Amino acid sequence: MQDKDLSLLEFPRIREIIAEFCHFELSxxxxxxxxxxTDVDWIEARLAESAEARRILQHEPGLSAYGLSDVTEPLRFAHLGRGLEGKVLAEIRRNIGVLRQLKSGIGDTSADTPRLAAIAENIAGFSTLEKTMDRIITADGELQPGASPELLNIRNRLRAKRDEMTAKLQNLIQSEATRHYIQEPIITEREGRFSLAVKAEYKGEIKGIVHDISNSGATVFLEPFTALETGNEFKELEIMEAREIERILRELSAAVGNHAAAIISGLRAAAEIDYALAKARYAHQVKALEAAVYSNSSSEKGIIHLNNARHPLIGDSAIPLxxxxxxxxxxxxxTGPNTGGKTVALKTLGLLSAMTQAGLPIPAESGSRLPVFSGIFADIGDEQSVQEALSTFSGHMNNIARIINLAKDGSLILLDELGASTDPQEGSALARAILLHLQVLGALGAVTSHFTDLKVFAHVTQxxxxASFEFDPDTLKPTYRLTLGSPGGSNAIATAARYGIPPTIIETARGLLSGGGRRLEELLNVLQEEKQRLEDQQKLISRERISLHNRQQILQTELSRLHDEKTGIIQTARDTIVEEISQLQKELRLARNTLEKERSTAALNQAKTISENVRTRLKQGIFSEISNEVAPDNELLKTGDRVWLKEAEIEADVVSVNDKTGQIEVSAGSLRFKLERQGVVKTNGISGKRPDTKVRILSAGKQxxxxxxxxxxxxxxxxTLLDEYLNNAATANLPEVRVIHGYGTGVLRDIVRQQAARHPLVGNFFSAPRDQGGDGATVIRLK
Known part of the structure; x- marks a missing residue:
């Protein structure tokens, strides 16, 4: 990217704005x-960091690098063995504390912010150094009283010596012999020595050393000889203190120097984190998000898709694009009216593309996606140059020549008022030639123009x-809404009227407008009105579609409810029939047992006949729907027949019949499978959906x-016991049961098997396997 293009797009101003959100000079x-x-991986990494920073600030809005300062240079001095002053060491100590807090804040959200957490890993821990520095210096850079035992001892002696010196001088001030020589009853320090303010004319009355004289000459500051030795001792202690302080700071500087490289690395990492947080704060202010970019492996590298994008420097008044x-x-x-937003659209397109490739969030809604351009080139604004003796047209051509020479496949090219500021016919022809060249080049681009020829050229050229910015014919104002697919009128005369050009001039201009131009403008206005009408119709149809969909959902829910009610009613009726059958069978068994006890053979035979007739009628009543619909098993099958699959309990169509193996191939919906002839029953109905009339006896819950x-x-x-058990087993959908009767005399076995042979719910029966009782038990398979 060249500075000229970035400057035209105002990218430097974006950098300045984001820099204001930084809390650290390095960031x-x-x-x-x-x-x-143009590095896709680099761009995606920076955009991901920006998105992570936005998530961090949602949970930790106070997290920042505030308090950090660039202490790189003193750290390097310390590493080279140079001693640092207390204030500089205190500043380094403050930086170490901020680094610790910043790393801790990132660590709390590391699961959602892996990239920033990886950067924060470059911030080392300095807990031991922090404790050492806290023990030695204060936040203001002064040494702590207990910075070392020697320093503590020296300062205690200094305090005592100061008190001794003060007491001696105070005695001279208060003495009857000397107090009238004193100018002011105070003890001062001059040149590091304790002194008395003595009247100049009496300086010989008090023997001592003069350290200073007042500006007026009326006062001399004198150290009495009587306190001279004590003053010397105090001065020696001060020198010892200064040397101990120097030693302590030198040792502490050496300790800091040992960690200098790690601290500098931490500061650089903190700068990257603060930079990401600055982007997040900017995104919050302008309601920005990170646009997606096409990766290197994408097959759609050349598509710009901006969703409600806004120019970041216009603010809330920006119209979404x-x-x-x-x-x-x-x-x-x-095309479209002057002051209608064409130039702003070009700048928005170019600036947001540049921001994305710089890893910055853009003011656009989710779903926005941009290519990674090999270059972004712009010719926007007045290119007139007095210094280079260039007219506006020459200035534009000079810049466009630069763009054409530098641009290549994958570039984004933005040209404002292409071909303007010269003869319209030549300018239009030149503009069309430039557009054809950009097409062959493989660039993406947008140009603005007022040339009618260019509108036609864009319409007929693959x-x-x-695209046009709309113009409201009622208010004579631009709407700033971009519409693809149709050209727009310049509406120059209407715009001039809106800005105060006298009506007489406006009418004269309309009269002078060529017939073709006037008709084109009128046609464009009609097309715009028709487009608006179609959009209104489309919105109405969309609302109707939603309404119909909602009504369909309501009807579907009602049908489902009615189906459930129907199923419940049928199930209840079937359960009632089963209960009635069970009750009738019990009554029949009781009647037959009574007759058997009375030993009436004729009556017994009559009861058995009645019982069989009732069972037959009941059986026919329950299964009449199935028996009417399903044909006998031994009926021959052919291709196209409709059959009922016994195990799957679904209908299917016969696809083919294998006469050799006896197998048939059936299809049910998208499924195809082969099975034996005995697994299907031919239905008498034609191919179609089988009515849901199958009887299922469900368990009432009894185990x-x-x-x-x-x-x-x-x-x-x-x-009686066996009949009741078989009824319950059938109700519980048990396929097979075992009746244990033992060997004995064989009477119980005969009763069981005789009843099983005539029971309507029994399919067949046989002796149990040897490991399950052999002939002492009978296995009964239910229908």
Whole structure:
């Protein structure tokens, strides 16, 4: 990216704004030298850091690098063995504390911020150094009283010596012999020595050393000889204190120097984190997000998609811009009224692309996606140059020549008022030639123009597309809404009227407008009105579609409810029939047992006949729907027949019949499978959906065992117990049960098997396997 293009797009101003959100001078330096990149991995990394920083500030809004300062130079001096002053060491101590807090804050959100957490790993811990520094110096850079035992001892002696010196001088001030020589009853320090303010004319009355004289000459500051030795001792202690302080600071500086490289590394990491946090604070202020970029492996590298994007320097008054370039066309020709937003659209497109390639969030809604351009070139604004003796047209051509020579496949090119400021016919022809060249080059771009020829050219040329900013014919004001697919009128006369040009001039201009130009403007206005009408119709149809969908959902819910009610009613009726059958069978068994006890053979045979007839009628009543619909098993099948799959309990169509193996191939929906002939039953109905008439007997919740033990039971009770058990087993959907009767005399076994042979719920029966009781138990398979 060249500085000229970035300057035209006002990218440096964006850097300055984001730099204001930094809390650390090193991070501000990073922002101010920021440039767009063409490295996709670098761009994605910076955008990811920005997104992570936004998440951090949502949970930790107070996290910042505030308090950090650039102490790189004194750290390097310390590393070289140079001693540092107390205030500089205190500043380094403050930086170490801020680094610790910053790393801790990032660590609390490391699961959601892996990139920033990785940067924070470069901030080492300095807990031992922090404790040492806290023990030696204060936050203001002064040495702590107990910085060392020797220093503590010297300062205690200094305090005592000061008191001794003060007492001696105070005695002279208060003495009857000397107090009238004193100018002021105070003890002062001159040149590091304790002194008395003595009247100049009496300086010989008090023997001592004069250290200073007042400006007026009326007062001399004198150290009496009587306190001279004590003063000398005090001065010696001060020298000892200074040397001990120097030794302590030198040792502390050496300790800091040992960690200098790690601290500098931590400061650089903190600068990167503060830079990311600055981008997040900026994003919060302008409602910005990170646009997605096409990766190196993407097959759609050349599509610009901006969703409600806004120019970041205009503020809340910016009109959102939604645009897509690169899918069906590579260059758009934007026309429309003056002051309608064409130039702002170009700058928005170029500036947001540059910001994204610099890893910055842009003021646009989610779903925005941009290519990584090999270069972004712009010719926007007045290019007139007095110094170079260039006219506006020459200035534009000079810049466009630069762009054409530098641009290549994958560049973004933005040209404002292409071909203007010269003869319209030549300017239009030149503009069309430039657009054709950019197409061949493989660049994406947007140009603005007022040329009618260029509007027609964009309409008929593959890869070019018209776009226009709308103009409200009622208010005679631009709407700043961009519409793809149709050119816009310049509305220069209407705009001039709005800005106060006298009506007589406006009418004269309309009369002088060529017929073709006037008709084109009128046609554009009609097209705009028709487009608005179609958009209104589309909105109405969309609302109707939503309303119909909602009504369909309501009807579907009601149908589902009615189906559930129907299913429940049928199930209840079937359960009632099963209960009635069970009750009738019990009554029949009781009647037959009574007759058997009375030993009436004729009556017994009659009861059995009645019982069989009732069972047959009941069976026919329950399963009549199935028997009417399903054909006998032995009926021959052919391709196209409709069959009922017994195990799957679904209908299917016969696809083919294998006469050799006896297998048939059936299809049910998207499924195809082969099975044996006995697994299907031919239905008498034609191919279609089978009515849901199958009877299913569901368990009422009673737990039924899979075997019945009749050993030890009376022969008279066997039939009643067995019949009740088989009814319950059938209700519980048990496929097979085992009846234990033992060996004995064989009476119980005969009763069980005779009843099983005539029971309507029994399919077949046989002796149990040897490991399950052999002939002492009977296995009964239910229908």
């Amino acid at each position: 501000r330096a990073l922002v101010l030298k920021l440039l767009p990149s 939604s645009i897509e370039i690169g899918k069906d066309f590579s260059i758009i020709v934007i 890869g070019l597309q018209n 039924i065992g899979i075997e019945l033990d009749l050993r030890g039971k009376r022969a008279d009770d066997i039939e």
